[in-house]
Amino acid sequence: MIKIRMARAGAKKKPYYNIVVAESRAPRDGKFLEKLGTYNPMLPRDNANRVVLKADRIKFWIAKGAQVSDRIAIFLGKAGIAAMPARKNNPQKAVAKVKMTDRKKAKAEKAAAAAAPAEAQG
Numbered sequence: 001m002i003k004i005r006m007a008r009a010g011a012k013k014k015p016y017y018n019i020v021v022a023e024s025r026a027p028r029d030g031k032f033l034e035k036l037g038t039y040n041p042m043l044p045r046d047n048a049n050r051v052v053l054k055a056d057r058i059k060f061w062i063a064k065g066a067q068v069s070d071r072i073a074i075f076l077g078k079a080g081i082a083a084m085p086a087r088k089n090n091p092q093k094a095v096a097k098v099k100m101t102d103r104k105k106a107k108a109e110k111a112a113a114a115a116a117p118a119e120a121q122g
Contacts, residue, residue, distance in 0.1 A: 004061060005069040006039060007032060016040050019053065019072060021061050036061070039075070055081050 001024040008029055010016030017039040020032035037053040044050070058081055062068065068076065070085070077084030096104070 002033070002061065002064070002066040003069060004036065004058065004066050004072050006071065014042060016042070019075075021066055024067075034061075051075050051079070053079055053081065055079070 002021060003024045004019065004021050005028075006017040007020050007022070008015060009018050018032075018035050019037040019039060021034045021036060022030075022032040026032065034057065036057050037051070039051050040049065053075065058076065062082070068082070073082065073085045076082040
């Protein structure tokens, strides 16, 4: 399978990525078919050179059946080359687990019990 993904090219602690078309079994920084752009995360978000894409070549490879990685799909969505991927929303992830809920309940009961005698004396 052909994939459009990133290949790291930067030095230690200075990441720089090439956006490439590669065989899915090829190593991350190994052999690729074509370079389609670059991504430099060290630049500010509003800099035009942070993400550089060759739109016509990307459309060509997608038409040939190339799969796009998650991060590249977001870049393409922001550039208007492809549809923006749906964001994963899991509202249940923010809900506290049973153990934490029990702790909060016990703490509230303890605070209420401590406040009750203070009110009776006052």
